[in-house]
Amino acid sequence: MTETEQFSRRQGRTRTNLRAILNRNLRTVIARSYVRIVGANRETSWILGETILPLLTVSSFVFVYKMYKAPPEFIGYVVLGGAMSAYWFGMLWSMAMQFYWEKEMGNLELYTMAPMSMMSILAGMVIGGVVMTSTRAIAILVAGTFIFGVQYDFQQPFLAAGAFVATLIALYGMGLMFSSIFFLTGRRGWHLMNLLQEPVFFASGFFFPVKALGSIAPFITSLIPITLGLDAIRQLAFPVGNNMGFLSPKTELTILIILAGVFLIAASALLSRMERSGKKSGKLLQRWQ
């Protein structure tokens, strides 16, 4: 066999390997998301927990605004905040803490042994998670809008859609990053996740305009993607939104895109680092700590 023929065979094998790897990882993504979407939808109690009940907490804040006779836009702010809170919950419990649960259940060791990238597992979790969470968010949004008669006036729908998508990418990038950190933790991580609910609802202005926090605090809390995403969507959804907005929607969208890139790169780097560290220290298999 000539050198040229040997080279061609090597190239062909590499291409086949690459295709096989891509194929395997794609199947991993589909398989992991399938478990979430189909598995969770088999549970009727999940529908109650994910769609009707979250609306009640949102309603509490709506009634507070109504009691204070606030302008109707504020009720829309709460409904949008409630819908976005579904994504925050989803990111925390279905992404960031998921590897912790997988570790406790014994799945993580199978994932690390299996011949596919951990990022594919995470991607599957993201896709499944977004589908699951979107059901909840849409339920809150639709029910909240109809029950409380919220009227939206989207002047720039594409910008709003862009802000929403960029928020989700940045948010789930953050979730991927957290998941790589938290899969080495025990109950401390679980409690930290618990701690990231109300404080983030407050810091990101889920139920009031984030501008109310002052001129400096929102810059710090903008590290949480929902802060800027929600502010941008509110500004674009209500005519008076601009007066209550923190930065212009275009600036917020730009920052969100940067955040998304940073979080995704950091997540990938952290994941391989934590996996190595977990294997060395043996923490990857530690349970019930």
Next chain:
Amino acid sequence: MRQKLARAARQIYYSAWVGWQMESNWANPIEFLTYALVKPICHVLILVFIYKVVTGGESQQNHFYGMFVGNAFFVFVAALMTGIGEMIHTDREHFRVLKYIYCAPLSMFTYLSGRGATKVVLTGISTLLMLIFGRYVFSVPISLFTINYPLLTISFALGLLGIVSFGVMVAGFFLITARHGGVLSVGIAGLFYLASGTLFPIADLPAWLQPIGKAIPITYWIELTRRAVLGASYFEGLEHFSIGELLGILAASTFVTIIAAVLFFRAMERVALSREYIDRVTHY
């Protein structure tokens, strides 16, 4: 009888001890106190900012005080309902000990009550810190010398029984459901948050929700704790009831809740046992 009581007390004590270890030994005391304070304070801060954004902080000050104290005590409802309920999921799916608990000569009610007792202590720390925070940061008129301690003690004891009973109901429901990451129990607590007049008078609720608010003991408990701590409710709707009447309604509704909780839990338990859900694991 005495032997039975001693045995129940022992079961509650050891369940509480297990609960205490699980809830607190992951952190050092400073970290733990921060954890106990930050979450409820941030929740109150959300309300403070809503109030500030809408009113500019210049009106309805008394209403704010009532809302603050109501929220400080509502933490018990959220913590106990979610806490007792989630014990079923964590014991079943995380620690996988629920099946052993069912095999042991132990009543689930004493076990859940013991675990709930830990939550009461931990939530008590949060509530106390919140009241101190409210007193010094938001000038909520709370004074150690004006608190009606007998009323607070009686209403608190009755209220806790009612809340724990609701927690037992949630636990019963969780015996037949999959793990949901706490969303379900948070949602159920959200119903009480909405209906109990913690944030706004129940008269401001839609007509169809008002009967729920008037039927649950939590509404009367919150009203009584406001009167005990602040000396007045500052919320309209229940002001025409005397303290004695409110205590009577609280006692009666708590009694009904306890009976309902026992019956509901037993029914759910039967379903879970017949469908072999006791050692179920849901890997979503």
